[in-house]
Amino acid sequence: MVTRGFFGKGNDDLDKKRLPPGQYLENRFPVLSAEPTPDINLLDWKLSFSYNNEIMAEIDWNSLNKIKSTELTKDIHCVTRWTKFDMNWRGVSVQNIIKSLDLEVPSDWVMIGASTGYTTNLPTEDLLREFTLIAYEYEKKPITPEHGGPIRLLVPHLYFWKSAKWVSSISFIDEDKPGFWENYGYHMYGDPWKEQRYS
Numbered sequence: 001m002v003t004r005g006f007f008g009k010g011n012d013d014l015d016k017k018r019l020p021p022g023q024y025l026e027n028r029f030p031v032l033s034a035e036p037t038p039d040i041n042l043l044d045w046k047l048s049f050s051y052n053n054e055i056m057a058e059i060d061w062n063s064l065n066k067i068k069s070t071e072l073t074k075d076i077h078c079v080t081r082w083t084k085f086d087m088n089w090r091g092v093s094v095q096n097i098i099k100s101l102d103l104e105v106p107s108d109w110v111m112i113g114a115s116t117g118y119t120t121n122l123p124t125e126d127l128l129r130e131f132t133l134i135a136y137e138y139e140k141k142p143i144t145p146e147h148g149g150p151i152r153l154l155v156p157h158l159y160f161w162k163s164a165k166w167v168s169s170i171s172f173i174d175e176d177k178p179g180f181w182e183n184y185g186y187h188m189y190g191d192p193w194k195e196q197r198y199s
């Protein structure tokens, strides 16, 4: 006889290994925003790359949409302790955008900016990881405005505050600097597996 308990136990063990320390499993998709949700038309959206206050390149939706996209399914971890398994996203990897714009990376750190003023810092190395995306679909549908639509950053290997919603700028900087939440004491890097919540 197959009982629920039998499968339940197996799944629980598997789930525990997938949960970073101090996290609980969430089935809903909570909204966490420091700002009011902006209304951004996809056709008005732009992402700039800059260094020393000079714009190196800009990309709009039309050009972004021509670059090979990446679909991925990842567990996402928020510093407020929720983890949601198997979140499905589509977007273009920042790596591929930089290649297609033929940009030379000028520094080891970046400050990510949103059109709302939100900022968050990252090592350039993490920005260029295969799965760091400029994302425009969640579960095969356009990302909704409250979740950062039409376009947000997705850095699935770090706590979710690094995944800036309404992303609009990537500024290369010579030295690491705190962004919005990092200024309030959040960790400069934010690895969920090392529980890097606060500095």
Ligand SMILES: Nc1nc2c(c(=O)[nH]1)N[C@H]1C(S)=C(S)[C@@H](COP(=O)(O)O)O[C@H]1N2
Binding pocket: 029, 030, 031, 032, 033, 034, 035, 078, 079, 114, 116, 118, 146, 147, 148, 160, 161, 162, 163, 164, 165, 166
């Ligand atoms: N622009 C912007 N991006 C943001 C935030 C924010 O307040 N503003 N919050 C961050 C935090 S703390 C989390 S947990 C996730 C939440 O994304 P969600 O609202 O889609 O769940 O977005 C991150 N990106």
Ligand SMILES: [Mo]
Binding pocket: 032, 078, 079, 080, 160, 161
């Ligand atoms: Mo968060």
